[in-house]
Amino acid sequence: MALPEVQCTGSLLMNETEVFKECVKVKKVFDEFVLRECIDGIEFETDGCPENYSSVINPMLILRHCKILNQQISDASINSQKRLRFAGKCCTQVYAKDENNNIIKLKVKSIPSGTKLSKGHNGELCFNFGVKRVYPDANQETFDRLVHFIEQENFELQCLAESIIDEENNQVNNGVLTTGLGIFVAIKFSAEVQICIPVFGYCQITDECTDDDFCDSFELEDIPNFNPPQLDEI
Secondary structure: OOOOOOOOOOEEEEOOEEEEEEEEEEEEEEEEEEEEEEEEEEEEEEOOOOOOOOOEEOOEOEEEEEEEEEEEEEEOOEOOEOEEEEEEEEEEEEEEEEOOOOEEEEEEEEOOOOOOEEEOOOOOEEEEEEEEEEOOOOOHHHHHHHHHHHHOOOOEEEEEEEEEEOOOOOEOEOOEEEEEEEEEEEEEEEEEEEEEEEEOOOOOOOOOOOOOOHHHHHOOOOOOOOOOOOHHHO
16 A cells, blocks of 8 residues: 655644654665575585684575675566566675584585576675566555656665575585585565654753773772882782
């Protein structure tokens, strides 16, 4: 259901209390979906290991710095069916934790063909996606607004990812890990909008708690004795 456009000025009564209207900018998530992929035979290579490194790593991988490359959103409507097509590539750095709780960086060495996964320029794990989303409950005004965000390039795609490897094949041999991998990727479609909200007032500004200045505390320290202990002090 589309929110109506209103003049965000003046005041209104809420529970017999007068509040003012205020227009604020926020990022609103208009759609999100989760994709999954599972493959066998992916190869990772370790990128530096500590001295107490264990060759056995935990099945749950650590995926950091997810970024979407070549993002594209287009109107894919057919007749009365309202659809958007999302496409791009979500790339993430891969880390693992070994049995000694060391964090090990992994780089993709090779990926079997015929999968949605690919290798990034710096060994990142990339997920290629192309998805059509249907909006049967959206009225024409709501859908036109989504298309307007796209035409004005006033949108953002974000990706979040989680991945696990085959716990039966989680040992690194000669710096290479060959295993099966399953990955979930969540894609979020958001845009910056202005919304009208009720404002009860401004919060009171209170003094923030601050720690004592180090130099002020240092002035209270006793002066150490730089002389060796005397006979009457032993």
